[in-house]
Each structure stands twice: as structure tokens, then as C-alpha cells.
Amino acid sequence: MNPALINSAYVIASALFIIGLKGLSHPRTAVRGNMLSAIGMLLAIVVTLGARGIVAWGVIVGGLVLGAAVGTVLAVKIQMTAMPELVALFNGLGGAASVLVAGAALLTAVDLGRPPAQMVIATAASGLIGAVTLSGSLVAFAKLWGLVSGNPVLFTGQQVLNGAVLLAALGIGVGISMQPEMTLLYWALVGVSLLFGILIVIPVGGADMPVVITLLNSYSGLAAAATGFVLSNNMLIIAGSLVGASGLILTQIMCKAMNRSLANVLFAGVGAEVTGGPSADEVYAGKIKATSADEIAMMLDGARRVVFVPGYGMAVAQAQHAVRSLANLLEKNGAEVEFGIHPVAGRMPGHMNVLLAEANVDYSRLKDMDDINPSFERTDVVIVIGANDVVNPVARTDPSSPIAGMPILDVDKAQTVVMIKRSLSPGYAGIPNPLFAADNTLMYFSDGRQAVQDIIAAVKEAA
Amino acid sequence: MEALVTVLTIFVLAVFVGFEVISKVPPTLHTPLMSGSNAISGITLVGALLAAGTEHTLLTTILGFSAVVLATINVAGGFLVTHRMLAMFRRK
Numbered sequence: 001m002n003p004a005l006i007n008s009a010y011v012i013a014s015a016l017f018i019i020g021l022k023g024l025s026h027p028r029t030a031v032r033g034n035m036l037s038a039i040g041m042l043l044a045i046v047v048t049l050g051a052r053g054i055v056a057w058g059v060i061v062g063g064l065v066l067g068a069a070v071g072t073v074l075a076v077k078i079q080m081t082a083m084p085e086l087v088a089l090f091n092g093l094g095g096a097a098s099v100l101v102a103g104a105a106l107l108t109a110v111d112l113g114r115p116p117a118q119m120v121i122a123t124a125a126s127g128l129i130g131a132v133t134l135s136g137s138l139v140a141f142a143k144l145w146g147l148v149s150g151n152p153v154l155f156t157g158q159q160v161l162n163g164a165v166l167l168a169a170l171g172i173g174v175g176i177s178m179q180p181e182m183t184l185l186y187w188a189l190v191g192v193s194l195l196f197g198i199l200i201v202i203p204v205g206g207a208d209m210p211v212v213i214t215l216l217n218s219y220s221g222l223a224a225a226a227t228g229f230v231l232s233n234n235m236l237i238i239a240g241s242l243v244g245a246s247g248l249i250l251t252q253i254m255c256k257a258m259n260r261s262l263a264n265v266l267f268a269g270v271g272a273e274v275t276g277g278p279s280a281d282e283v284y285a286g287k288i289k290a291t292s293a294d295e296i297a298m299m300l301d302g303a304r305r306v307v308f309v310p311g312y313g314m315a316v317a318q319a320q321h322a323v324r325s326l327a328n329l330l331e332k333n334g335a336e337v338e339f340g341i342h343p344v345a346g347r348m349p350g351h352m353n354v355l356l357a358e359a360n361v362d363y364s365r366l367k368d369m370d371d372i373n374p375s376f377e378r379t380d381v382v383i384v385i386g387a388n389d390v391v392n393p394v395a396r397t398d399p400s401s402p403i404a405g406m407p408i409l410d411v412d413k414a415q416t417v418v419m420i421k422r423s424l425s426p427g428y429a430g431i432p433n434p435l436f437a438a439d440n441t442l443m444y445f446s447d448g449r450q451a452v453q454d455i456i457a458a459v460k461e462a463a
Numbered sequence: 464m465e466a467l468v469t470v471l472t473i474f475v476l477a478v479f480v481g482f483e484v485i486s487k488v489p490p491t492l493h494t495p496l497m498s499g500s501n502a503i504s505g506i507t508l509v510g511a512l513l514a515a516g517t518e519h520t521l522l523t524t525i526l527g528f529s530a531v532v533l534a535t536i537n538v539a540g541g542f543l544v545t546h547r548m549l550a551m552f553r554r555k
Contacts, residue, residue: 021485024499026489027491027552030549033499037499037502037542041502045509053513053517055516056515057516060512063528066535071535071536071538071539072540072543076543086498086544090498093505093537094501096530097508097534100527101510101514103526104527107523108514108520213497217500217504223504224504230510231513233509234473240506242477243500351494353494353552354551360553363552364554
């Protein structure tokens, strides 16, 4: 096929990616947007197969079929609660592909003569970013899946070691630029970068995973863009930088929603230990009011407005379907029901929204923090299920607390707050939550799903 | 040098387009945005096809084949799971 024709098709594919992402600005147009992106990808693949010099059809078809089969099985079988794990895994695969493609391009270029400096530098960048994305994503996957502990791993001299490893990687990168013929250097760079990727993710704790996944999402895009520089392929550069920008924006949103800097999330190891502040006994002693399903049902009977606030605990307990049933029941009884969703609830941005959408909750009921907060004052009952730090009023009141300044859902302003929780154990930030001891808070100690099912039974009985 | 400036121009402009488009995505769709954009980053598949298909040396073919498999998992799985998720966002 004529190269001009191929490049024109690449321009169309790039445009389809942009239009496709634009479609994601509303749930109504999102399905079509995703399809447009997929069509762009298909177009890019088909015209690439028409490029001159493609001869090994067996290898290509074999690879495509194998990859498509594995990808399809993963996409169809995965549970919605495990979406953060799947996205982490896919990020890693994208990074790995960039490493391999850049490596193959370097080997080919070196065989054909001395490659231009910019190509070699781009190759080193592609290898570094791709390898960090791969190993970082695999560690994130292992933490989320529970293969390794989700707690931060901290040791003395950690920053020094990380700095030294990064310097080593950059040093090898410079070496490659000067001696591209020594292709083994490239694989040494990949090895050191893999180590760096592991080192930067192990100090990050479980609930900070949204930031890590968005950042790795961004890296996977940047790795693809770097590969575009290696191959002088504009489409790769465009698509890669779109994804890079997307990941960066989400990272920014996540950090802002925790009132922390990116550096603090990545290096501080929050969740490892907490010093100072009032102890749990001081906060809770004699002030905790436990409640029952029947009492909650009675309250809900007269409630005109009920708001559910879900957290990661809802995903763990797989309680989203039970929550939807209860919401439907309350609506049928004449109450207005909405869902208040904190940006960092769950293990990735939008995690709770996907779970509730899976349970058939109308998306117009899912409210952002800024939208729902002014309405808590006129809300009769708030049911918090599996969330803790994101409703902790200490964020507003105590400047010395680890979550100081973090924007929270102001559930304490509602008439009554029902906390569904197994125990008084602290959330990820490791601090007691005075909301549990507040006058208008009732604690319902139970497993999330069981609790909601019991409330449903009690409401039905009362009716 | 001129070629480098051209690709850098494309890179910078694409980043700006990315920021502009993505900042309009509502929080409720952030998970599908991540999986969908992740599928797009599987565009490396194009480079993988060239590496796997040109039969340069056995090593580049092996690297290319592995890259095709990994990138295709990324692309096919990413678009499919995004579709699966988006199809659940409905108005009742």
C-alpha cells in the first residue's frame, strides 16, 4: 500500500480516537464514543498490515488471535469489583509492548547502520517508561488482588536507593545514546527500570491505589508516545499523548480530592503508622449508639430524603445489588433517594459508579461530592456503607490530622447518619472518626450486604 | 532536526487536545475512561505488527510476536470491558 495512503488512514484513526474520547463526556454518547475509538484502532491495524515489508503472516495472525482470545476472556469474565486490578494489568501489558517494540526497532536500526541520535534517545525513553509501567502495574495488581499485603513497604534509605536506581537507569540511557551498537545496554536499562517500577509502588498503601493506577495509566500512554518517536509514527504520538494527558488529569483530580501532593502520595507511605491525635478510646468512650435493622426501618419509614454513601467496603462485601434493592424500596415508599460519591471512594476513579451502574442504579442518581454536599442539611437519613475517612469531619476541624483539608462528604449535617460497619476499626488513614460518636449517628455493626438485606426485610415488615 | 521539531509539535498539540477533551469527562465515567484510554494506548500494536511481520532476524520476530500478543490483549480486552461497563450506564 502507498505510504501516503497509510498515513492518511492514520490521521483518520487519530481523529477517531479524539472524537471517541469526546463521546465519554456524557453517559448517553459514551458507548458510541468507545466504538468510534475501537473502529479507529481497527483501521490502524488493517492499513498497517498493508504496509510494504510485512511477510510473516503466520506470526502476525497467530499473535493477533492469541491476544484477542485472552483479552476477550479477561474482559468478559472479570467481575466489576475487580476492575482496578484489570486496568492495572492492562496498563502493564501496554508498557511491556512498548518495551518490546522499542527493543526490536533498535536491533533492526543498528543492523541497518548507525541510527540517528533522536531515535536512540526515544528508544531509551520508551524502554524506561515502558518497564516502569510494567513492573509498577504488576505490583499494583498484586496489592489490589491480595497476592501481597496492601500495606506500604517502608525502610530506611528508601529515597536514597530509589534515587540511585533512577540515576543508574538514566546513566545507562545516556550510554545507549552514545553507543547504540551495544544493544545489551538496552536490556540492562529495561532491567534497572523494572526494579525502579517496583520500588516506587511498594511504599504506596491500598487506599492510595487510585493515584498509582491513574499515574501508571498516564505512563502507559507516554510509553506509547515514546515508541511513536522511535518509529517516527505520528499516530502513536497522538494516541499516546492523549492517554498520557488523560492519566495526568485523573491523577491531579485524585490528589486534589485527598488534599495531598503527588509526592506525598508516592513517598510518604500514609497508612503505615499514625502518631499523635486523640486515641480511639478518648473519641468513642460512652458515646457510641448501636442500632438495629428494625430501628433503622422505622426511621426510614418517615424519611423523605435518603442518601447512600458507598465506600470500598461496599465493593468488598459485594453489597451493591442489595443497596439498589433498598433504594428502590425506599423510592416506592415515596422517599427521594440519591447516592453521594467521593472522588477517591474505592480503588480507582469512578469505581463506585461502575458498581452501582452494574446494579442498575440510574446514573442520574449518582452525585459528585460538590453536587451532593449542599443537600445533606435537608436529608433525613444518610446511610454510609463501607466508607470511613471520606466522611470524617476531622478533615475540616483538625489541621494536624493526616487528612486535614481533605474535602469530605458532609454527612454529619444530615438529620441522622447510619454507619454500616463491622467494628469501630479506623479507616485507611488510621485515625478515629468522631462521626461515629456524634449525637445524630447510629452505628449498625454488621457485614455490609447482610446489613442491607436485614434492613430491607425490616422495612417490608413495617409496611 | 526539522523532523524532530515536527514530531515534537504534534506531541505538544496532542497533549493539549487531550487535556481539553478529557477534562470534560464526568467523574461517573472515570473508570470507563481509564480502561478505554488504556485500550487506545495499545496503539503500540501498530509498531508490534511491523516488528513481527518484517522477518528481520529471529530475535526481532520473537520480540514482535510477544508485543503483538500483549498489545492485542490490551486493545481487545480494553475496548470490550469498556463497552461492557458503558452499557450498564443507563437511565431507568
